[in-house]
Amino acid sequence: MTQPLDSVTSAAPAEGGDLEGKHIVLGLSGGIACYKAAELARALVKAGATVQIVMTEAAEQFITSVTMQALSGRPVFTSAWDTRDVDGKANSMAHINLTRQADAVLVAPASADFMAKLLHGRADDLLSLLCLARPIETCPLLLAPAMNREMWAHPATQRNVSLLRADGTHFLGPDSGEQACGEVGDGRMLEPDQLLEELIGFFRPKPLAGKRVLITAGPTFEPIDPVRGITNLSSGKMGFAIARAAAEAGAEVTLVAGPVHLVTPRGVRRVDVRTALQMAEAVIPLAPTQDVFVATAAVADWRPTSLAEQKIKKNGSKVAPIFELTENPDILAAVAKMALVEGRPFCVGFAAESHDLLKHSREKRERKQIPLIVGNLGPATFGRDDNALMLVDAQGHRELPPANKLTLARWLIADIAQRLTSMEIPA
Ligand code: C5P
Secondary structure, eight states, X not given: OOSOHHHHHTTSOOTTOTXXXXXXXXXXXXXXXXXXXXXXXXXXXXXXXXEEEEEXXXXXXXXXXXXXXXXXXXXXXXXXXXOOOBTTBOSSOHHHHHHHSOSEEEEEEEOXXXXXXXXXXXXXXXXXXXXXHSOTTTSOEEEEEOOOHHHHHSHHHHHHHHHHHHTTOEEOOOEEEEOTTSOEEEEEOOOHHHHHHHHHHHHSXXXXXXXXXXXXXXXXXXXXXXXXXXXXXXXXXXXXXXHHHHHHTTOEEEEEEOSOOOOOOTTOEEEEOOSHHHHHXXXXXXXXXXXXXXXXXXXXXXXXXXXXXXXXXXXXXXXXOOOOEEEOOOHHHHHHHHHHHHOOSEEEEEEEESSOHHHHHHHHHHHHTOSEEEEEEHHHHTTOSEEEEEEEESSOEEEEEEXXXXXXXXXXXXXXXXXXXXXXXXX
8 A cells, every 4th residue: 555554543633632732712702602602612622622711801791701711721811901920921911922822813702893803903902912912823813703694794894804814814604594683694603513623624734625525425215105215224424524524634525415414514515315316416427526536325226116106005915015126326336437537536435344344345446446445344333433444455455443433534534635646747
């Protein structure tokens, strides 16, 4: 294989500690979404981050610094005139010291007024002061806007957003939906788990920036009649983890998902399908525009030849119905054939086996004419959060040890990115 396992595994963080070693300044400006900041602080700490809370006077109207201190485990700063030590420094310059160890400043919620202030470089409270005084090259600024939909849509706010973006500020959200004021529209702050996912993704390396990745995931459902069908035990978790890992790596990701109830990873375009034919219809036209195709879906090999319009009933004759089956198209094989001519996408297949993993994976890779196949033991992993993978290519095979599916997905994506790089012709 192209590189030792160590070079791939070292790219992934320890399980459960995606923000281990990161120092985040979590700023709160005034808004009802401050209640979500409490949960966010807790989630950041749980992910391994050191969280330093800074609140504006307006934020203190919505949530107390006592709550935020309890959740972050560190004293909260609210005033530019605070003379307490920061990281052992007693020069009474909290607005400087607070960002010197920080990997990022995240303001959540970021109010319309606070963003307007940042845009003009104003610095009349501790939070805006430290945003201005932060080392711009090493300490990025991320804003999670939270405001009424009219305030968000106002030309003044939109102007501020685009100018802040031009200044290098990153925006997380806002989301759309029901607002605290009862109105419905854009301007809701992202939920804490969404902000956490965004922040984790923000820090990940971007080896797939500018690349397009297409992924299939989950089972398919082949209807027999209006209430029954043929399906399988695939949960879709591995494919969804790969979609998240690819998006974190900077790719533009399309996820074609069979019937599963999983949350779409942030930044991923999802196309829901039910049958193998629908999956093929979604994948085939898109495939030539993609750099990578990862087929994780457990596509049903056969579908009932005809669909009964009404529920098939027992008729008392004790004779069980017999169903005629028709073979489904092999989506991966079709894309692989295309790739042989077009030179892309780079095709990765999955082999869910119950035994003889290496032998079956090798055979399947050759049969499908794909450069890489990922073997896993189906019965041992269906529905679970962890897995173990075996990567098989023309040169040999390599085992990725048992880990959670997101960790494995990150290793796999790092491996695929290295393969793409080594295939590129040097300029
Ligand atoms: O042929 P088999 O189902 O064993 O191969 C598994 C691989 O082929 C998986 O990557 C799966 O997503 C893909 N596949 C497909 N279309 C099918 C059957 C399998 O894309 N009809």
